[in-house]
Amino acid sequence: MVKVQHNLIAPRRIRLGMVGGGPGAFVGNIHRHAARLDDQYELVAGALSSDADRNRAFGLSLHIDEDRLYADYRDMAWREAARVDGIDAVAIVVPNHLHFPVACAFLEAGIHVICDKPLTTSVADGLRLRDLAKRMGCLVLLTHNYSGYPMVRAARDLVASGALGEIRSIQVEYAQEWLAEPIEARGNRQAQWRTDPAQAGPAGCLADIGSHAAHLAEYVTGLSPTEVSAELCSFVAGRRLDDHVQLRLRYPKGARGLLWASQVAIGESNNLTLRVFGSNASIRWEQASHHTLRYVRLGQAAQHLSQGMPGVSAGANAAFRLPPGHPEGYIEAFAQLYREFALALRAHRAAKTALPDHLPGIEAGIRSLCLIDAALASDCAGAEWTEVPDPLKLPV
């Protein structure tokens, strides 16, 4: 009799666990905010710190029950898998070299994975994860979070619509300043693991932020580079990994790219900027003014597209939480991935659907690793043009 327009029953919140993200960690904190914002998750288990006391204390402060705070992530995976109310998914926010073993443990237990980028530290490990996830029927979200910004969605949809014509050139840069001095030698923990090959893998700046720039370019244009000519530099004395990289990229059908990433660029706190030039039009997006997409058609006035305007796709508009002119930000973009992953998990539960295209996953992660590998090889060979392998053609 009652004509209710709204669901009587809210969908159950996704039960989430977290590995890593102890006190002071940047990324873990972001993931928690992102999970919380739209109320689609509840954080109920964790192996937050390798220090048992810190793990317990910090976990309790997050309202996690004591018996679901685990000293060991493998233990967590098995025991949670065994619970009736066990976690549906785990967020992996540990240093890069641990992404692979931790992801394996949870996938083997049949638990879906949200993994910070890079997926792993080698292409081979990435392929193994792909295989494992497929075998276990699990979804993996890779938090290339810039793809959660509404106007990045608008850019992607605009390019896909053909509005730019044939893509000619892709210019992307990601510049930071926080490693301009050798702070890893002065006790900065975030800097320590990121500049340590044993924890970060063979690439420094390239993997840490260059991979974000590469993913953003790929996400918006739908193009993956086929060749790279790379130069990796390390400007700070004693630094063991690159802190500044300059890549030239070649794409199918003749498009060219330039990717510049630096962590020693004083004056650039966190500047991620993408420009795509086509034969008919261009777009420009900057994280610092992420609400706007500059769009210029040949011979026309520059348009500053934003929420709700003609030219902005329905998908982009749906990714806004607030009315036009009300600033959103990094947390909201990150939360967008979490929100959409919650929908993906529910759809998967109901019908075994795959991760939707607009969410970055294992494939994107492997492509990124292939590019990093090829760039390292090119740099060693004196900037030689080096092929970027296609992960679909890689042996499993």
Added chain:
Amino acid sequence: MVKVQHNLIAPRRIRLGMVGGGPGAFVGNIHRHAARLDDQYELVAGALSSDADRNRAFGLSLHIDEDRLYADYRDMAWREAARVDGIDAVAIVVPNHLHFPVACAFLEAGIHVICDKPLTTSVADGLRLRDLAKRMGCLVLLTHNYSGYPMVRAARDLVASGALGEIRSIQVEYAQEWLAEPIEARGNRQAQWRTDPAQAGPAGCLADIGSHAAHLAEYVTGLSPTEVSAELCSFVAGRRLDDHVQLRLRYPKGARGLLWASQVAIGESNNLTLRVFGSNASIRWEQASHHTLRYVRLGQAAQHLSQGMPGVSAGANAAFRLPPGHPEGYIEAFAQLYREFALALRAHRAAKTALPDHLPGIEAGIRSLCLIDAALASDCAGAEWTEVPDPLKLPV
């Protein structure tokens, strides 16, 4: 024995109720996001809609227990006050004319209040609330949310430090475009109540956004206007309240101000900008680039202050959740008020402390109502300079 650095026990979450904020409401949704972001609140009760079915359905979708979804806010106040696990605070997000009766109901039940602005629709009602809150020993937070932006805090602290010298001129504007057409006549609910004197009170644009601009200026400078010369306009045919206002303000010690607010300014989606000019320096803050505070000392290069830089106060830096260069936004600023109100409620519980100075409350709300009253009077009298009464001197 265990030397833990972190609290073993997380402080209990504040139990929150909400009145108003049904499906489609803008402000209610913001309050929920703000309450959620830092995990200091749990929403456990509500009278979300005057339509019982909508109330029930929407409340369940928010994970509120059915028996704590109330058809009547008075009922909610009494019954929640009677529960052992009753709400600690209520968020009031109804149209303006209901702020007063709803706030009264909860204050009388001894429940703390988070109220959207304006506090009430008349100075007299504001004074009654002040009296009631004092009598009941309850805290009231008025969500003038712009005061939650970190760089607004930086601006306030910079002015307080005397860096600007004697303040000469305050220029503040808040311009929107969404009421450029008579959308209240075309079924837009947000527009309907905001342009209806019976629901919004005697002022339209002036109360809706002009009050935000006035509060921002006061919050940053510490100055309250003593006289106003006002012009209220209504540009859209058939509109019953002002949609565009221009105020000149006089402050103690000779400072002058200009306040311009419009809801028919096509091209300005939500532009809130404050400039303060002193005898030694000036500052400029815009919501659209809220991470930066432009600061210019006479004869010096313009400085673009942001997080962590010299000249930015500790309080401002503490209000950031992310590292420099990672955009935050409107929700984060709103959440800052919620986060700090949670601290204030815990301190109050422990030691009966008052609302801290940096949080807007009843006093700010009454000053705002006094300004609105004086502006309405000035406009009627042909822009005559009109005294803005000092609420401290008003009879209770």
Added chain:
Amino acid sequence: MVKVQHNLIAPRRIRLGMVGGGPGAFVGNIHRHAARLDDQYELVAGALSSDADRNRAFGLSLHIDEDRLYADYRDMAWREAARVDGIDAVAIVVPNHLHFPVACAFLEAGIHVICDKPLTTSVADGLRLRDLAKRMGCLVLLTHNYSGYPMVRAARDLVASGALGEIRSIQVEYAQEWLAEPIEARGNRQAQWRTDPAQAGPAGCLADIGSHAAHLAEYVTGLSPTEVSAELCSFVAGRRLDDHVQLRLRYPKGARGLLWASQVAIGESNNLTLRVFGSNASIRWEQASHHTLRYVRLGQAAQHLSQGMPGVSAGANAAFRLPPGHPEGYIEAFAQLYREFALALRAHRAAKTALPDHLPGIEAGIRSLCLIDAALASDCAGAEWTEVPDPLKLPV
């Protein structure tokens, strides 16, 4: 036989004299650059300084023949009028109180006038000049130089096309910082005469830059205010004229305006900004980014119009000297008035044509003086709404 597309004979350069503009003068120097840029003038006579030695020395450095350097402007007017190769026009760049007598002397001698603003220091003098110029058949250019910017022309033509719909609100501001301290008491000559009622007239900031703002608004919108409510302030101790003004303006058909001008606004070196809001669209132009006109139609993406784009009038495009993307500036805008006045003088010589509409002249100057008068009166009357008389209806 020869089919030449180009004029065999260049039109003779306009012979120009100058009164004022001695060494160190700002405005005189600008006029000389403006006259020179397009090679339509030659400076052949002058009374550049009241100091005879300075006049002679400076005049010679400008390549003026010694016998055409005059100690007295009246002497200059008579003697130049008597020469076969006498000046066609004179540029008047003296302090305000001398505009009237100097202009009279040259007009009476039948010499065309280029006069810096304000036209005179009283409406009555302005009306006398109007009469005199008419009687003598002379053209008068008033160098409201902002009207020479190409995108100001684009703005004017866009408004005239009806693209904005009915104009609702005009917001214009002109803010400078150079008088933030009492530099007139420290020997600054530019400041001395501008803050001295005997030389500048009864208004300071209002006449000096407020008049530019008022003219810009009028030039772009075609609307002249009918009523003003004004507040004039003087923030610097000992200053004898206003250094900060806030005007509200009413226009025919209900449009409203706000004009803010200040010379004590630290951090604003020379910020002239105009916004016009209509029922269909808005425009924004700032001198600091004068190549671009922001144009927003309701519900559409913001367009950044510039040279050569659809929506930019032919007249605006014709006012550019360089291809798109090559910055022009203040001198070029000023020179635009000189260039067009040269054309106007040649047309006048041929066919007694009047000053074209797009060049500011005596009428604009008188309207400006009427506004200043009314603003002074309103301020004295406590911001009372005061009628701005229509110069066409003023007795001659």
Added chain:
Amino acid sequence: MVKVQHNLIAPRRIRLGMVGGGPGAFVGNIHRHAARLDDQYELVAGALSSDADRNRAFGLSLHIDEDRLYADYRDMAWREAARVDGIDAVAIVVPNHLHFPVACAFLEAGIHVICDKPLTTSVADGLRLRDLAKRMGCLVLLTHNYSGYPMVRAARDLVASGALGEIRSIQVEYAQEWLAEPIEARGNRQAQWRTDPAQAGPAGCLADIGSHAAHLAEYVTGLSPTEVSAELCSFVAGRRLDDHVQLRLRYPKGARGLLWASQVAIGESNNLTLRVFGSNASIRWEQASHHTLRYVRLGQAAQHLSQGMPGVSAGANAAFRLPPGHPEGYIEAFAQLYREFALALRAHRAAKTALPDHLPGIEAGIRSLCLIDAALASDCAGAEWTEVPDPLKLPV
């Protein structure tokens, strides 16, 4: 007896001739405006067009005497050299392939040269010109006009002061859109010669605007690249020269550079941007906002330096013609080179002084040609790192 502070006698204007720059030419027109602005030159002779009728008609329209309008530039050089009042200097504004023969003709006649860039189309020709100019005792100005912008001077002086510390990275880009379509096939003359190897030389975009970017970087930092890895692209079907280039550069002491230039970048009308990152600070300068130099020291607020502020050199301030906040532009920057070259010519006449360091001349031109050569070679060799020869070590 008379104590005059000012020169009684203006220095004689430099007598200038021009080769090229007929009706419709962009660069010739700029040179004329630049020569005119500060009144240090008079244009008295020309071979403006290879079409005799156009030459004569256009020359007369520029007030050049008919007998000094020459059909042949060699004829002009000889005959002007023979006149008592012959030209002091010639401005060469012909297509690139003619720079060398025209410059030779005038240098051999002992006439100083102002030459548009590039100096010649081969290093060998450049070296020959160097030798010839030295032998004849003539000065050569190469109009790399961006070095005339005041804040470029400020940047150069700031770097020279050591404020940036050790330079790590130089990022420079010059992007235009005007060749995004094959307009050379549609009759556009400017495009025709610039895309024709016979007239433009072996490089297109690289020589046309890439050379400006390279010079700007060198001018500001004082560093010349020692190695280049280059990619030249041609995106428009049928185009015979590069229209898009991407260079990586290596400098002495380990600094790295990235140079991107494109003439097919839709949406970028004429974007020239330089960023220099050092170990202590960075700077950023963009032509589109050329009045400001962004300067950031590690850990400090970003400073927006402009005219007259602490940190801006005396030389930079001297290059402004107007007070702060009054926009100057491209013509003024170009005119700065002309103004300073007039001073250099007078000093040379008096004391055989050389071209001052802050003016670009033959050496800068040869370095630019060396870089172009090396970039062409690197591109042919698959982006191989290629040495840029040092012109000082090249055989004469």
